[in-house]
Amino acid sequence: MPLLMVAIGIVALLILIMGLKLNTFVSLIIVSFGVAILLGMPLEDIVGTIEAGLGGTLGHLALIFGLGAMLGKLITDAGxxxxxAMTFVNKFGEKNIQWAVVSASFVIGIALFFEVGLVLLIPIVFAISRELKVSILYLGIPMAAALSVTHGFLPPHPGPTVIAGEYGADLGEVLLYGIIISIPIVIVAGPIFTKMAQKLVPDSFTRQGDITSLGEQKKFKLDDTPKFGISVFTAMLPVILIAISTIITLIQEMAGIETNAFLSIVNLIGNASTAMVISLLVAMYTMGIARNIPVKTVMESCSTAIAQIGMMLLIIGGGGAFKQVLIDGGVGDYVAELFEGSTMSPILLAWLIAAILRISLGSATVAALTTVGLVIPLLGQSDVNLALMVLSTGAGSLIASHVNDAGFWMFKEYFGLTMKETFATWTLLETIISVLGLGFTLLLSLFV
Known part of the structure; x- marks a missing residue:
């Protein structure tokens, strides 16, 4: 019965969002109330559960998400x-242009959220394709693959960050293992899959595309932009700080060294929130003050970034509220009982649940958070690595993006594709990333 109530809630969510065109956040809150009542939760506890889920999720994420948005905006606005992007293009040369786009998109994707990276890189991809007379999709698929992988697997992106917070996983471990699986996935889903797509839907590689909806793009003379080294350093600084802290902590555990003042400082600096604060302060200098940009202008960029992510924060909070209803309503415990004694790997189960929810709901974030609510009680029965659980849940939440996902329509319209071509390129691309993500995570589980 509890799973039937969840199914009714998911169908209601689909009707509200797709049928009635209701705002996703509002729909999530309505469904959270409805499912809580259907699950027989005491009426006086429902509001508290929803507030706890919303507040608990945003409390962990808001700081990292907000600072990350500001960091990305400063790097973008400074050029x-x-x-x-252009340095990679010039270094790799015309013959290796796909690898240039993949490399640039991966580095930029770590600093920028998926939609921001897409809007920023698509005009650059269009300009390169015109100059080199190559298909825009030939460059567009590797770009989308790199952005999607960083979005799905690497903190400080909201998906892996919020899942790690809910599971109680170490964010540094998630980052370390995420990078290990991301590199081969990007190679396969980018340049290698592009060759396959050219055989599947050759006509899609003749499309002209249309980016007029993106409006006037800010253009920079390359000499007026920050140097390559400082740009990469600023974009990668959060990852560098978190990674250093994680490696030192792993060495400490392996060597059996007791915590001391130095290690405490390292852990503080390597905490995701602290790393983002330090990175933002560095970006304010490298992307602003050092280039004689007034502090007022730098602050305007930060304010704009926060305004742009407000609704996304609410949607993540709404997903957290729904997740908490599933936990407090006993659905998670019911799933745990259902799989008690099962030989199925929790990693595979988390991926499977997230994949089903992603295909049903469209939103990767909502699918991931709902999965967390169903899977958390299972973790007490297993000694599975929590960082790998984060990656498998993230992988499942990426699968088969189709008509109920905004990313599907963005890719279709920007690259001027038909529905069939979008399914054969974008939907298949996301599915390959998801399945490879599961495969590499299961492989890693043999060693960690």
Whole structure:
């Protein structure tokens, strides 16, 4: 019965969002109330559960998400992202242009959220394709693959960050293992899959595409942008700080060294929130003050970044509220009982649940958070690595993006594709990333 109530809630969510065109956040809150009542939760506890889920999720994420948005905006507005992209293009040369786009998109994707990276890089991809007379999709698929992988697997992106917070996983471990699986996935889903797509839907590689909806793009003379080294350093600084802290902590555990003042400082600096604060302060200098940009202008960029992510924060909070209803309503315990004694790997189960929810709901974030609510009680029965659980849940939440996902329509319209071509390129691309993500995570589980 509890799973039936969840199914009714998911169908209701689909009707509210797709049928009635209701705002996703509002729909999530309505469904959270409805499912709580259907699950027989005491009426006086429902509001508290929803507030706890919303507050608990945002409490962990808001700082990292907000600072990350500001960091990305400063790098974009200063022209740092354009410098990174064009430097890779010039270094790799015309013959290896796909690898240039993949490399640039991966570095930029770590600093920028998926939609921001897409809007920033697509005009650059269009300009390169015109100059070199190659298909825009030939460059567009590797770009989308790199952005999607960083979005799905690497903190400080909201998906892996919020899942790690809910599971209680170490964010540094998630980052370390995420990078290990991301590199081969990007190679396969980018340049290698592009060759396959050219055989599947050759006509899609003749499309002209249309980016007029993106409006007037800010253009920079390359000499007026920050240098390549400082641009990459600023974009990668959060990852560098978190990674250093994680490696030192792993060495400490392996060597059996007791915690001391130095290690405490390292852990503080390597905490995701602290790393983002330090990175933002560095970006204010490297992307602003050092280039004689007034502090007022730098602050305007930060304010704009926060305004742009407000609704996304609410949607993540709404997903957290729904997740908490599933936990407090006993659905998670019911799933745990259902799989008690099962030989199925929790990693595979988390991926499977997230994949089903992603295909049903469209939103990767909502699918991931709902999965967390169902899977958390299972973790007490297993000694599975929590960082790998984060990656498998993230992988499942990426699968088969189709008509109920905004990313599907963005890719279709920007590259001028038909529905069939979008399914054969974008939907298949996301599915390959998801399945490879599961495969590499299971492989890693043999060693960690």
């Amino acid at each position: 740092g992202a354009q410098r990174i």
